[in-house]
Amino acid sequence: MKIDKDTLHKIAHLARVEIKPEKEEGYIKDLEEVLTWVEKLNELDTDGVEPLTNMSFEENALRPDERSHQLEHERALKNAPKADDDYFRVPKVLD
Amino acid sequence: MRSHSSFAEISRQLTDGSLTCVQVVEHYLQNIRAKNSELNALLSVYDEEALERAALVDGKLQAGSAGKLAGMVVSIKDVLCYQDHPLQCGSEILNGFESQFNATAVQRLLDEDAIIIGRNNCDEFAMGSSNENSAFGPVRNADNPNRVPGGSSGGSAVAVQADMCAVSLGTDTGGSVRQPASFCGILGLKPTYSRISRHGLAAYASTFDTIGVFAHHVADMALVMEVIAGEDANDSTVSRQVVPAYSQQLEVSSKKKIAYIKETIDNDALNGDVKEAFLSKIEALKADGHTVEEVSFPLMEYALPTYYILTTAEASSNLSRYDGVRFGHRSTEAKNLEEMYKKSRAEGFGEEVLKRILLGTAVLSASYHDAYYLKAQKVRRMIQSALNELLENYDFVAMPTAPTTAFELGAKTENSMEMYLADLFTVQASVAGVPAISVPVGRDQDGMSIGLQLITKAFDEAKLLAFSNYLLEN
DSSP states (O other), rough: OOOOHHHHHHHHHHOOOOOGGHHHHHHHHHHHHHHHHHHHGGOOOOOOOOOOOOSSSSSSSOOOOOOOOOOOHHHHHHSSSBSSSSBBBOOOOOO | TTTOOHHHHHHHHHHHHHHHHHHHHHHHHHHHHHHHHHHHOOEEEEEHHHOOOOOHOOOHHHHHHHHHHHHEEEEEEETTTTTTTTTOTGGGHHHHHHHHSOOOHHHHHHHHEEEEEEEEOOOOOOSSSSOOOTTTOOOBBBBBBBOOOOOOOOHHHHHHHTOEEEEEEEEEEESSHHHHHHTTTTTTEEEOSSSSSHHHHHHHSSOOOOOEEEOOOOHHHHHHHHHBBOOOOTTTTTSSSOOOOOOOEEEEESSSEEEEEEEEEEEOOOHHHHHHHHHHHHHHHTTTEEEEEEOOOOOGHHHHHHHHHHHHHHHHHHHGSSSSSSSSOOOOSOSSSHHHHHHHHHHOHHHHHHHHHHHHHHHSTTTIIIIIHHHHHHHHHHHHHHHHHHHHHHEEEESSSSSSSOOOOSSSSSHHHHHHHHTTTHHHHHTTTOEEEEEEEEEEEEEEOOEEEEEEEEHHHHHHHHHHHHHHHH
């Protein structure tokens, strides 16, 4: 599969990753290489095969809907790059 | 204390008073001090804490109130939460992170009085096959420090290999326990998908990830499995099936039926010494009365591409949580929220991780979803059905764990496609969700170890462990 710069930046935007201009060529080459390699699967006829979407052997493993295992406020915030006493802080969303 | 002592041996000595837990910890700490600066298997060593805990466990042993794992010293891969201890997944994006709670597997080890001696280096977010892809530098193979230990759980493998602990926990998504076990000459078990709770395990690919165990002795592995496997209210995917007493079922009472796969033996990537060691073990099994047959598994070659489509897709979703908001690295360059996400992620993640996130995002994006992701999910079902069918007719499927032995550092870092081939024989069991183990069966002409992989039916770990024990002893 061919990837052009526009496609690369579209994918990067969806993934919320910044790509510097000097890295573009490298990523395009890497992505094309792997995406072409995995096209090998097209050799197989999968008509009528149900996709396998869930590997767990459990169905509807439900627990009682009760409050439990609360992470204390302080603990929840302790790894934050920026926080005040109550909340995580981020840069302004709206100008 | 003897090197690579079995837990049974240690327990016996603890009971007869010829050894204390403190001495056991000191034994491992001595090896860590002597070797870790070169091998880089441990990113944190909890020396004082381990000694304190050992003294506590010695007290419990005297009082007769000690848990099942009293005297067992363990290290854990840097993707498993250990409360108030660092967790970085081998990545700079988690600089400064400390776990807020214990992973279920870790909690269960602690509850049975195991002692955690340190945190194992690994490939960043468990993505890699040589452990050269850690933000904290490569891990080296203790049998030859110029060789890789395999990955991604290379640090966990080397910690056991170099006698820095008795047992370690790794994780296996496509071979990350079995392949390093093969490269380091030890046992590595990937249990059935969902056998062990993943609460507190930093996710990579959620329909593949399993916690796995490294050890020198099958009985030690069996005991740890007994303790950590099973139902957990914090993981809705974990199996509620009863956990057997694996350690009490290590005898092999009957002759087995084993298949080995033609497509692995005929594979161009398979190294000659590995092939020879594998086939000679096959002959030995036949000579001992087991039925061993060559079978064809034409879907073999489709497992690796299937694995890469699905795991990168799942990784792109799982790793979206590393956004610089609640934990980890945040860029100081960003002027608004979107820039903060993009710059924090670009700065914090390593190249291979970024590449897999982009790949996964691509195969999940609207234009490519059906052609790649959906296609791979269909092929996954075909591979799972074919492997399960084979396992209906045979007790085990055997193959070399990896196509080669441990390679030199730097040998495959330039070409990631070549690196991906290191998982060629391990991904089948991961794609199908069935358990598999790597058992050391020989050495190549350079003295590097060779592993034989056994695969069996879902939840048949007891059978797998018993036969591995037999293989090691014969």
